[in-house]
Amino acid sequence: GKKSLRQKVVDELRHYYHGFHxxxxxxxxxxxxxxxxxxxxxxTRRERRRLLRTCADLFRLVPFxxxxxxxxxxxxxxxxxxxxxEMLPSTFETESKKEEKQKKKLNAKLELxxxxxxxIAEMAKRNKADTG
Numbered sequence: 001g002k003k004s005l006r007q008k009v010v011d012e013l014r015h016y017y018h019g020f021h022x023x024x025x026x027x028x029x030x031x032x033x034x035x036x037x038x039x040x041x042x043x044t045r046r047e048r049r050r051l052l053r054t055c056a057d058l059f060r061l062v063p064f065x066x067x068x069x070x071x072x073x074x075x076x077x078x079x080x081x082x083x084x085x086e087m088l089p090s091t092f093e094t095e096s097k098k099e100e101k102q103k104k105k106l107n108a109k110l111e112l113x114x115x116x117x118x119x120i121a122e123m124a125k126r127n128k129a130d131t132g
Contacts, residue, residue, distance in 0.1 A: 015092070015094070016092070018091075019089065019091045019092035020091075022091035023054075023057060023058075023061070023089055023091045023092075026050070026053075026054045026057065026091065027054060027058065029050070029054070030050070030051050030054040030055065033047055033050070033051045034051070053090060056090075057089035057090055057091060058089075060086075060087060060088065060089045061089055063087060064087065064088060064089065064092075067080070
């Protein structure tokens with residue numbers, strides 16, 4: 001069924017609450033990683049990616065906060081999200097956006113694999129023609 005305006009507002013507030021909560025948790029974990037780095041320990045590749053993602057999210061938070069702080073500017077947020085889809089921190093993404101992004105990455109990888117396969121087949125034909 002169709003949701004009432006009140007329910008839509010409550011759902012949106014819940015979404016932003018969870019996004020900020022996840023960002024806070026990621027920030028605490030990243031701070032521990034930075035502390036470990038400063039004391040000479042080495043991060044794993046997974047930890048390094050998480051640290052980079054969290055730092056990028058914190059930098060993305062600055063323009064996002066402008067929309068929250070300035071009165072009535074949150075009505076322009078959908079317009080800016082259409083223009084700049086990567087503006088929101090990763091903790092604010094919905095499941096459908098994550099799935100859409102994964103599909104795009106998979107399609108790009110498949111296209112690249114297809115191109116490489118065709119290139120290798122072409123090179124094999126040339127080598128065969130040169131040696132034969």
